[in-house]
Amino acid sequence: MYNPFSLEGKNILITGASSGIGQETAIQCSKMGANVIITARNEERLKETLSMLNGVSNKMVLAELTNQEELENLVEHIEYIDGLVLCAGKGMTSPFPFSTREKYDEIFNVNFFAPVELLRLLVKKKKLQKCSSVVFVSSIGGNVSFSLGNGVYGASKAAIDSTMKFCARELAPKKIRVNTVNPGMVNTKLIQGGAISDEQYKLDMEKYPLKRYGEPQDIAYGIIYLLSDASAWVTGHSLVIDGGVTI
Numbered sequence: 001m002y003n004p005f006s007l008e009g010k011n012i013l014i015t016g017a018s019s020g021i022g023q024e025t026a027i028q029c030s031k032m033g034a035n036v037i038i039t040a041r042n043e044e045r046l047k048e049t050l051s052m053l054n055g056v057s058n059k060m061v062l063a064e065l066t067n068q069e070e071l072e073n074l075v076e077h078i079e080y081i082d083g084l085v086l087c088a089g090k091g092m093t094s095p096f097p098f099s100t101r102e103k104y105d106e107i108f109n110v111n112f113f114a115p116v117e118l119l120r121l122l123v124k125k126k127k128l129q130k131c132s133s134v135v136f137v138s139s140i141g142g143n144v145s146f147s148l149g150n151g152v153y154g155a156s157k158a159a160i161d162s163t164m165k166f167c168a169r170e171l172a173p174k175k176i177r178v179n180t181v182n183p184g185m186v187n188t189k190l191i192q193g194g195a196i197s198d199e200q201y202k203l204d205m206e207k208y209p210l211k212r213y214g215e216p217q218d219i220a221y222g223i224i225y226l227l228s229d230a231s232a233w234v235t236g237h238s239l240v241i242d243g244g245v246t247i
């Protein structure tokens with residue numbers, strides 16, 4: 001059947017696949033025909049994701065991505081890939097006077113150094129096929145101050161957007177494309193259970209022209225576009241998916 005967005009036969013590695021956007025991306029990629037390799041730290045939740053995938057060629061590898069040995073072990077488990085989704089990450093709300101070097105280190109280790117080092121190792125070890133596609137999951141927080149106290153998080157995502165552009169140019173001769181998706185607020189564990197009340201969330205949602213937060217599928221579909229051959233001429237791009245909040 002004609003489908004320029006198909007991922008049929010592509011091997012795709014997805015980090016942060018035990019929850020939220022990464023989990024939904026893994027499910028949707030498998031439905032689009034990909035063989036998916038999923039990774040995260042929590043074995044139980046990662047196994048649950050694996051059980052939700054279409055097809056029989058999917059696999060999981062546990063890894064703490066801030067640990068160099070575990071990163072290298074993950075790379076060893078991979079023969080070659082056609083797509084890479086760097087989704088693992090975490091949030092932090094910290095007003096500027098309380099944003100110590102330790103807090104920057106904590107967030108940058110997960111949101112910036114881990115995905116960049118994983119990509120570097122995969123490139124160095126020639127595990128990315130010609131014409132493969134890399135998608136960093138960034139945030140609108142890298143470009144706009146979407147809510148107060150998110151400066152540490154925003155800085156980690158701004159650094160990702162910048163690195164993405166340099167990688168896009170440097171890897172273009174190998175026909176490897178590199179892009180980001182930049183979501184607004186999405187209903188996942190990352191935004192739940194914090195200090196923000198339901199009432200505050202409702203008020204915040206009102207700022208969105210489309211009057212709702214995103215769902216993980218909203219982001220997964222954008223990632224699928226960037227992984228597919230439909231975006232063969234798209235590289236160095238930040239795809240904002242935010243219900244219009246940054247218009």
Ligand SMILES: NC(=O)c1ccc[n+]([C@@H]2O[C@H](COP(=O)([O-])OP(=O)(O)OC[C@H]3O[C@@H](n4cnc5c(N)ncnc54)[C@H](OP(=O)(O)O)[C@@H]3O)[C@@H](O)[C@H]2O)c1
Nearest residue numbers: 016018019020021040041042065088089139185186188190
């Ligand atoms: N939700 C939003 O509003 C929103 C908006 C913009 C951007 N984003 C970005 O989207 C990405 C996914 O977030 P989400 O909302 O889906 O959050 P989530 O539901 O909390 O999922 C985060 C994922 O990252 C993994 N992870 C965290 N630290 C890790 C580490 N040190 N090593 C390995 N894996 C780690 C977690 O797995 P384990 O705990 O099993 O390791 C989990 O699978 C993040 O990069 C986030 O910054 C989210």
